[in-house]
Each structure stands twice: as C-alpha cells, then as structure tokens.
Amino acid sequence: MFISVPATSANLGPGFDTLGVALDLRNEVSIKRSRFFSISIKGEGSKSFRLKGNNIFISIFNEHYRNLVDKKEKFRFTFYNKIPLSRGLGSSSAVIVSAIAAAYAMAGIPLSSQRLLSLALSYEPHPDNITPAVMGGFNAAVVENSRVYSIKKEMPQNLKAVIVIPNRPISTSHSRTKLPRKLSLSDAVFNISHSSLLTAAIFNEEWDLLRIASKDKLHQDIRMRAMPELFEVQKLALQNGALMSTLSGSGSTFFNMVYAEDAKPLAYKLQNRFSKFAIKILDFDNQGIIIEE
Ligand SMILES: Nc1ncnc2c1ncn2[C@@H]1O[C@H](COP(=O)(O)OP(=O)(O)O)[C@@H](O)[C@H]1O
Numbered sequence: 001m002f003i004s005v006p007a008t009s010a011n012l013g014p015g016f017d018t019l020g021v022a023l024d025l026r027n028e029v030s031i032k033r034s035r036f037f038s039i040s041i042k043g044e045g046s047k048s049f050r051l052k053g054n055n056i057f058i059s060i061f062n063e064h065y066r067n068l069v070d071k072k073e074k075f076r077f078t079f080y081n082k083i084p085l086s087r088g089l090g091s092s093s094a095v096i097v098s099a100i101a102a103a104y105a106m107a108g109i110p111l112s113s114q115r116l117l118s119l120a121l122s123y124e125p126h127p128d129n130i131t132p133a134v135m136g137g138f139n140a141a142v143v144e145n146s147r148v149y150s151i152k153k154e155m156p157q158n159l160k161a162v163i164v165i166p167n168r169p170i171s172t173s174h175s176r177t178k179l180p181r182k183l184s185l186s187d188a189v190f191n192i193s194h195s196s197l198l199t200a201a202i203f204n205e206e207w208d209l210l211r212i213a214s215k216d217k218l219h220q221d222i223r224m225r226a227m228p229e230l231f232e233v234q235k236l237a238l239q240n241g242a243l244m245s246t247l248s249g250s251g252s253t254f255f256n257m258v259y260a261e262d263a264k265p266l267a268y269k270l271q272n273r274f275s276k277f278a279i280k281i282l283d284f285d286n287q288g289i290i291i292e293e
C-alpha cells in the first residue's frame with residue numbers, strides 16, 4: 001500500500017487556523033505486511049534518531065489499526081519525505097492524515113475524507129493544514145463540534161509558489177504559546193475583513209487584490225520578529241512580482257504566490273540575497289491525499 005500527501009501552507013496571512021493551500025511537495029510512504037517490524041526513512045528526517053525510535057506516523061497508525069483489526073501484525077514502513085520538518089509546511093499534518101488513512105486502507109475499511117478530517121482533528125485541532133492536505137487546492141475551513149466544514153477552490157496552472165525555507169526549525173506548538181490571548185476589536189475587524197477579502201479574491205481569481213487582502217494583525221509580525229530577515233524576504237518578494245508574501249504556517253518558511261512567468265526571476269533574486277536559505281519553485285497541488293492499495 002502506498003500513500004502520498006502534499007505539503008501545505010497555512011494561514012496565508014490573516015486566515016489564522018482557517019485558510020490553507022496545498023503545494024506539490026509530497027511525503028510518500030509504502031507499507032507492506034512483513035514477518036518483522038522495520039522502518040526506513042529517506043529524505044527529510046532520515047538522519048533523525050528520534051524519527052526512527054519514536055515516530056508519530058507509527059504510533060498513530062498502530063493506534064487506529066489496532067482499533068480496527070483484532071490481530072497482531074507486523075509491517076515494513078518505508079518513508080520518502082520531501083516536506084521539511086518544523087518549517088511551517090505542514091509536515092505534522094501530512095504525517096497525521098497519512099497515518100490514519102494508511103491504517104484504514106491496510107484494514108480494508110473505507111474512510112471518507114470527511115471522517116479522515118474529523119479523526120485528524122484530535123491530533124491537530126486547527127483545520128488549515130489538514131484540510132488542504134486531504135482535499136488539495138485552496139481551502140477555507142471551520143471546525144464545529146469536531147467536524148470540519150470546508151470549501152475548496154482548485155488553483156490554476158498559471159500560478160506558482162516560490163517558497164523560502166530558512167535553516168531554522170520552529171515548533172508550531174511552542175510558537176502558538178507566544179501569541180496574544182486577547183485582540184483589540186479593531187485588530188479583530190482587520191483580520192476578519194482581510195481574510196474574507198482574501199478568500200473571495202481567490203475564489204474569483206482576482207489575484208491583484210491579494211497584496212492588500214493578505215495583511216494580518218494577529219500572528220505574523222510577532223512570529224517574524226523572532227527571525228527579522230523574514231521582513232526583508234517579504235519586502236524583496238513584494239517588490240519583485242509576488243502577488244502575496246506571507247509566513248507559511250508558524251514559519252520559518254515564507255510563502256510567495258506569483259504568476260508563473262515571475263517565479264524564476266523572483267527565485268533568483270531571493271537566492272542571491274539570501275544564499276543560506278533554500279528557495280523552491282512549486283506548483284500548487286489540487287489532488288490532496290493519494291492512496292494506492
Ligand atoms: N516525516 C515525518 N515523520 C515523522 N514525524 C514527523 C515527520 N514530519 C514531522 N513530524 C513530526 O512533526 C513535528 C513537527 O511538527 P510542527 O512543529 O507542527 O511543524 P510543521 O510546521 O512542519 O508541521 C516534528 O518534530 C515531528 O515530531
């Protein structure tokens with residue numbers, strides 16, 4: 001059995017815990033029944049002893065598989081990871097949704113996307129990464145009574161993401177503890193209005209509105225202050241063709257949306273200026289999770 005899940009960029013500025021988009025950068029895992037348990041990790045995380053010894057994919061998979069199938073079995077897991085860990089590209093969501101989906105697929109029990117999202121919420125209570133990871137495309141998502149309500153918009157081919165990946169990991173859960181517990185009414189209105197306009201602009205394909213619509217007053221600046229070069233990344237990107245330039249999830253990656261023809265010139269400028277950061281040009285992903293049994 002084989003599962004592949006895309007990276008995701010969450011928040012997109014003002015849509016904290018709500019908006020997210022899938023990127024064509026995938027983690028893949030192959031699972032086979034075997035006489036012995038074994039785990040092999042290639043790509044991101046392959047040098048981490050922690051990922052071999054205490055892997056959240058394995059623990060989530062086992063938890064679900066043992067609930068579904070009443071017999072002890074052993075598996076050979078082979079991971080091909082392309083999503084960098086703790087960089088704001090939804091690596092944890094990719095692991096969570098793929099582990100749950102894999103357990104159901106190996107047990108031969110059908111699982112709807114809706115149910116997969118509900119199960120994933122118990123590990124990651126915000127829907128902005130898990131929804132595009134499962135559905136692909138851009139998603140606006142809300143959680144109510146442990147259920148995700150979402151609408152997807154397929155991203156067009158003429159847009160690309162130029163992502164800037166610093167060498168520094170940021171733990172999402174730690175980063176969330178630094179955010180303010182209270183907002184002023186004017187900041188709340190600012191984020192509601194910008195996030196609404198951003199969603200409408202994406203659905204209507206009015207890309208020139210994104211620069212204004214992607215502003216945020218809730219989390220982004222506070223997080224960027226921990227790594228002030230990110231302000232320069234954003235400024236350079238917006239001066240060189242980015243339609244929007246936002247912190248990806250909790251960072252440290254920066255996400256820039258561009259017209260396809262602007263992607264290479266922008267990537268070149270960013271790489272010249274920030275030689276220590278990895279720059280990637282990615283397509284948007286519209287497929288979401290892929291399961292081959
Ligand atoms: N491919 C992977 N295999 C196993 N665990 C992973 C993998 N990718 C991420 N994780 C787990 O998720 C954690 C990172 O989650 P998080 O801080 O939310 O960052 P991100 O922004 O990448 O989602 C890692 O420390 C690790 O425990």
Ligand SMILES: N[C@@H](CCOP(=O)(O)O)C(=O)O
Nearest residue numbers: 010017088089090172249250
């Ligand atoms: N809304 C969350 C998104 C976290 O995304 P990640 O890719 O950094 O895990 C937040 O901003 O905390």
